[in-house]
Amino acid sequence: MNAIAVMEKEMMKKKVPDFRTGDMLKVHIRVKEGDKTRIQIFEGRCIGRRGKGAGASFSVIKETHGNIVEKTFALYSPVVEKIVIGRTSKKKKVRRSKLYHLRSKK
Numbered sequence: 001m002n003a004i005a006v007m008e009k010e011m012m013k014k015k016v017p018d019f020r021t022g023d024m025l026k027v028h029i030r031v032k033e034g035d036k037t038r039i040q041i042f043e044g045r046c047i048g049r050r051g052k053g054a055g056a057s058f059s060v061i062k063e064t065h066g067n068i069v070e071k072t073f074a075l076y077s078p079v080v081e082k083i084v085i086g087r088t089s090k091k092k093k094v095r096r097s098k099l100y101h102l103r104s105k106k
Contacts, residue, residue: 008054011076017085021046022094024086025060027071030079039081042071047099051075061102068103 019025027042044062047070051057056075061068073080 011054014076016075017083019046019058019083019085020094021048021097021099026084026086027060027073028081028084029073030081043086044069045099045102047102048097061099070103 023046025044025046029040029042031038031040042060042062044060047059047061049056049058054076057072058075059070059072061070063069
């Protein structure tokens with residue numbers, strides 16, 4: 001096996017919850033400030049998932065102080081400490097795989 005395949009296999013060992021587009025997520029992000037690291041929580045609605053395997057990513061959107069903030073995270077990134085599912089969209093079925101219309105919602 002080459003080095004890239006070994007790295008991908010190691011990354012895929014990370015436990016990731018089964019979430020879908022439309023779910024409310026709390027993404028715990030490792031932030032480095034100077035020589036200290038801390039965990040910051042980014043809470044919002046998942047508006048899309050992309051890819052499979054080690055290159056998979058997802059986008060989360062939230063509204064803070066009247067501004068809409070969108071972040072895209074690599075699913076198996078070492079920056080993402082853990083993902084916690086808040087409210088799921090199981091009761092209300094989401095009919096789109098990408099909820100990009102929430103970007104312009106005010």
